[in-house]
Amino acid sequence: MKLVVQVKLLPSSEQAAALEATLRACNRAAGYVATIAFERGVKDRNGLQKLLYAEVKARFGLSAQPAVRVVKKVVDAYAALTAQARAGLLGKTTSKRYRTAMSTPVAFRPQAAQPFDDRCLSWQTDARTVSIWTVDGRMRGVRYTGAADQLKVLDQYRKGESDLVQRRGKWFLIATCEIPEPVVADPVDFIGVDRGIVNLATTSDGTNYQGRGLRRYRAWCARKRTELQKKQTRSATRRLARRAQKEQRHATHINHRISKEIVSVAQRTGRGIAVEELDGIRDRVRLRRDQRATLSSWPFHQLGQHLAYKATQAGVAFLEVDARHTSQRCPRCGHTEKANRPDRDHFCCRRCGLAGPSDHVAGVNVRNRARSAWAFVTMPVHSRT
Structure with missing residues (x-):
């Protein structure tokens, strides 16, 4: 079975600056690839990579493997959008939400998560550090920490891609782990x-x-949300986003x-x-x-x-x-x-x-x-x- 383990990175100020520049470069590249894919109707991985691989490397300063991951990120985003539309999660085909989603290219936030494979990111689990590719070159010795049980699972079962994520100025790596499923015992009841x-x-x-406590907490959050929405300021919008995540x-x-x-x-x-x-x-x-x-x-x-x-x-x-x-x-x-x-x-x-x-x-x-x-x-x- 697949599980994800989240660890917190502890980069220095120079390392954090390089990580932020890397995220922004990768997401600018992903936005460009998504626009070209939408305009030309090319959304399969092989076709899109053949069309834009060299241009993405030269235009955005990405190495070979990060450019490949950017193209795959765009392909996955369009596949997810198509699956949502088929499942009816975007509403009816005549709804405004559906028409807006299907008539515009997929967009990526400047600090959206970026996947890294083992060629771009290596783990030194004994030293609790990672080596990661950035636009400023390979960065080694970036420390990380996490809960003891999660670190144990990470050491034993990590496999596949890891996502670099930035939240409120903090850096995280979300790793995929393949855990062998135990044999399900025949239940007595x-x-x-x-x-x-x-x-x-x-x-x-x-x-x-x-659920009384959760209902009361959510009712309190709803009242605060209404108060902030009435203000219609940029700071209120930022606080609304933080409160939604906290809830x-x-x-x-x-x-x-x-x-x-x-x-x-x-x-x-x-x-x-x-x-x-x-x-x-x-x-x-x-x-x-x-x-x-x-x-x-x-x-x-x-x-x-x-x-x-x-x-x-x-x-x-x-x-x-x-x-x-x-x-x-x-x-x-x-x-x-x-x-x-x-x-x-x-x-x-x-x-x-x-x-x-x-x-x-x-x-x-x-x-x-x-x-x-x-x-x-x-x-x-x-x-x-």
Whole structure:
């Protein structure tokens, strides 16, 4: 499985100046290549490299391999844009957003991340330094630091490209690591996880991870965002960008903590993890206007991703099951009815009288569906018919 490890660079003032000049040169080159690719309709790697490789080297002062990486960066950007358009992430073909995205060349910020391969960047893990190509020549002995567990993974499993990133005057390298996947043990049972807005996650064991703190923090951020947007100044715009990043990091930290605890329990008890398959929920659910912002900023997808990769890394079985009626179905008698859930927090079966918190009942239903799905997956092929 692939993981990314982020380490912080500790360059001197001269090294930082060279790194910044390198980022700016590479992104100017990428912007030029993207414009030519758009105008001439050449967006494949071989064609674009044949067309612009020599010109990029001479015009922007790049060496051979950095010029190749710039061309690949542009090709990947156009491929990502095409994939977003096909998936409908840019809206309908008649929307303003779609027309703007598809009718203009891809643009690159002056300090956008730049990929480096092993020919441009080498790691000296024992000395905790890197040697990196810059427009001022090869720069050696650039120190880096990071969390102990991340550095261990980096030392053992780093493979492929690394991205040079600058954020708020600080420098980072994001490296790709290929970690061998452990064998997934046959689970003795499953932990069903129901994800929600009021309660971020509720397990079939009854453990509840409330989202009240996150909702209050986001409401406070929304008020501050409104105040800054009314000012309409450059400093307010910069503060808005910093606050957005801080809010995202806060939600990510909470999702990491919740997923780590759930995976730890599953690994210790020999069980698997099951979640609802919630793809396309924004297209299926129609909410009131005052609820739309909450749903759009709901980090349920990220929580599912964290659970999936942490479970894979720990050798824990992970399943996604059908999400339909998990909060309306009685796990004891199977009766399904909207009236079984009289309000958001409570469940009461109209047939057998089973009652309890609705999120806990949903988690139990997710667990039961995972049991059936796993039994089908592990069943011999000749026995499924």
